[in-house]
Amino acid sequence: MIAGFSRRRLLAVGAGGVGAALLPPLAPAQAQEADTLARQLMGAFTAREGKVHLKIKEIAESGANEPIGVMVDSPMTATDHVTAIHVLAEGNPYPVVASWYLTPRSGRAEVNFRMRLAKTQVVRAYAVISDGAVWEARQEVKVSIGGCGG
Amino acid sequence: MANSERVKVRIPATAKKGEIIEIKTQVSHDMESGQRRDADGKPIPRRIITKFTCSWNDEPVISADWHQAVSANPFTSFFALASASGQIKLTWWDEGGEVYDYTHSIVVE
Numbered sequence: 001m002i003a004g005f006s007r008r009r010l011l012a013v014g015a016g017g018v019g020a021a022l023l024p025p026l027a028p029a030q031a032q033e034a035d036t037l038a039r040q041l042m043g044a045f046t047a048r049e050g051k052v053h054l055k056i057k058e059i060a061e062s063g064a065n066e067p068i069g070v071m072v073d074s075p076m077t078a079t080d081h082v083t084a085i086h087v088l089a090e091g092n093p094y095p096v097v098a099s100w101y102l103t104p105r106s107g108r109a110e111v112n113f114r115m116r117l118a119k120t121q122v123v124r125a126y127a128v129i130s131d132g133a134v135w136e137a138r139q140e141v142k143v144s145i146g147g148c149g150g
Numbered sequence: 151m152a153n154s155e156r157v158k159v160r161i162p163a164t165a166k167k168g169e170i171i172e173i174k175t176q177v178s179h180d181m182e183s184g185q186r187r188d189a190d191g192k193p194i195p196r197r198i199i200t201k202f203t204c205s206w207n208d209e210p211v212i213s214a215d216w217h218q219a220v221s222a223n224p225f226t227s228f229f230a231l232a233s234a235s236g237q238i239k240l241t242w243w244d245e246g247g248e249v250y251d252y253t254h255s256i257v258v259e
Contacts, residue, residue, distance in 0.1 A: 002211065025206050064222070065221045065222070069157075076231075087250060089219055092219050093185055093218070094217055094218055094219065096214075096217050096219075097216075097217055097219040098212070098214055098215065098216050098217065098219075098220055099214060099215045100212060100214045100228075101213045101214065102212050103209075103211060103212065103213065104209050104231070105206060105209055105210065105211045105230060105231050105233065106211055106212050106228065106230065106231070107170035107171075107229045107230055107231035108229035108230055110223075110228065110229060111212070111214075111226065111227075111228050112226065112227040112228070113220065113221075113224065113225060113226045113227075114220070114221040114224070114225050115219050115220060115221055116183065116219040116220070116221055117219075134196075
């Protein structure tokens with residue numbers, strides 16, 4: 001909520017004609033929206049970097065159909081397993097791409113799929129562990145042809 | 151229910167108990183994002199698959215919520231722990247109300 005308020009306020013300041021120089025660059029606003037959505041998915045959390053391996057090209061040939069793989073270091077036992085993997089693309093019209101819910105029967109904490117990327121941006125992958133810990137990885141992907149339709 | 155003609159899978163027919171097998175699937179679907187416009191400039195309504203599940207003898211293996219940035223003709227691969235012979239069931243829910251099912255029989259030795 002705080003992020004949403006401050007973003008609106010900053011936009012209002014810009015609209016009030018105080019000057020474009022006071023507006024933050026676009027990227028932080030995108031990151032704030034992704035932060036807000038991540039909290040909607042996982043509640044209040046503190047993510048640590050590590051354990052999550054994000055397999056995605058640094059330069060996407062087409063933003064329409066980009067392979068992405070998320071692997072998490074986890075024994076996937078009944079007492080210690082990944083319960084969720086969330087993929088967010090900060091610069092997409094709606095940043096949440098997919099949420100995967102795993103069980104010990106998943107055997108291995110890995111999902112692969114294909115996603116759309118509207119433009120050059122940061123892709124995030126979060127993993128929620130059965131003890132409540134959250135781990136994350138981020139990677140910037142350069143996109144030459146956006147994939148959300150025109 | 152008959153397997154959906156939209157669905158293609160690559161899943162082994164047999165596995166050893168305790169083995170982790172890979173499940174590869176693709177479902178034929180436009181995943182219309184709602185971001186595109188037609189030739190007259192009118193927005194094309196969004197219609198995507200929003201939910202996917204995989205179960206093994208009715209026990210959940212993995213499930214997913216999908217949004218508009220999942221690509222057309224969604225391909226996915228993931229893993230499953232071979233527990234017992236039986237049915238691996240894959241189901242996709244489209245927000246227009248259609249459901250696509252695929253059931254694969256597997257023998258676990």
